[in-house]
Amino acid sequence: MKHLIRDMYHTTLEFVRTFGAFQLFFLRLLSHTPRILVTRFDLVVKQVFNSGALSLVIIMISGLFVGGVLGLQGYSNLARFNAEDSIGFFAAFALVKELGPVITALLFAGRAGTALASEIGLMKATDQLSAMEMMAVNPVSRVLVPRFLGGVIAMPFLAAIFSMVGLFGTHLVAVELLSVDVGAFWQQMQMTVDIDDINEGIFKSIVFGVLASHIAVWEGYNAIPTAEGVGRATTRTVVITAIAVLVFDFVITAFML
């Protein structure tokens, strides 16, 4: 019994400590950000390419099919009320405000987050980070900050591309396949979707970009430097990002309403 309480105490303390270290690490990343943006912007560009451009294929294909499913499901349900025309604004709302940012963040965690975590973890396991420190190069600003910034920059663009391709998917299914009137489809959307809705989506995707990149970099940097440790860090990246994104999505939506 005594052991149990002591173990619980230590687990809780360790959790709080990790959480605090996680926040401090974020400040550390931020403190290096301005200098890296000015002096080594080429590194950031390369990471935008790795996190963003290389994630385009998965984002676009997923967006197309998510949009298509919205078209099919929306049509079959709205047709009960003879409101098939509303499918345009239904899909636009769903994509721009929720599905775009959230699914993009989840896919981003799977495609780019894991790549970041395993790359950094492996650098640590093969002592590349220690070697940098020996050469008086700060691995945080040389390795971590560009990767973090790359993800943060790429994420809003990815989410916007996801929403746009998704809308084309819905258009394809609803207008071409189910013959909803094309004018009604776009007009209903334009009448109801407000610029604030777009801004909410952009705001969400920026927050999720910071979350996902930060978690990936953190997990990679704190990975146990073994093959198993790197594998575990990769898994944890996906799991923690998914939970954090969904929780934050709920909180942001609750505040924005």
Next chain:
Amino acid sequence: MRQTRAVEVGTGLFVLLGLGALFFLTTQTTGGDDFSADEIYTVEARFENVGSLRARAPVAMSGVTIGRVTSVTFDTVALEAVVEFVVDARYDQIPDDSDASILTAGILGSQYIGLQAGGSDLYLEDGSEILFTQSAIVLENLIGKFLVNSGSGDKE
């Protein structure tokens, strides 16, 4: 060297595509304000019931948007809804006995104010009030009336 070039081109294309998507979302999916005017004048109208009319709803004449609702308030003295809206100053020859009614765009659409021209020689100007108004049609009242009518019809 060639590889960094490819990376830069790829990143540039990606960012351009992202900006294009943002541009598409902000311009194509939002109708936003199809009303914008340099000079406007404010007109007031009182309604018994405004239904679900909200600020920023369009004001249309013959189906053309000529203005926008700026505020919907309730007058506690006259116990009426007071709707203020602005009209593009280009349309300064609207007869002051015109009739304002609250209409619905489509069966589930949003509500807007429709103006029907009157025959007066005097025109609406800043601060004038529209005297002839027609309230929004509330679906429940309509169904209620219909039920009452069909009920009494059966008895005869």
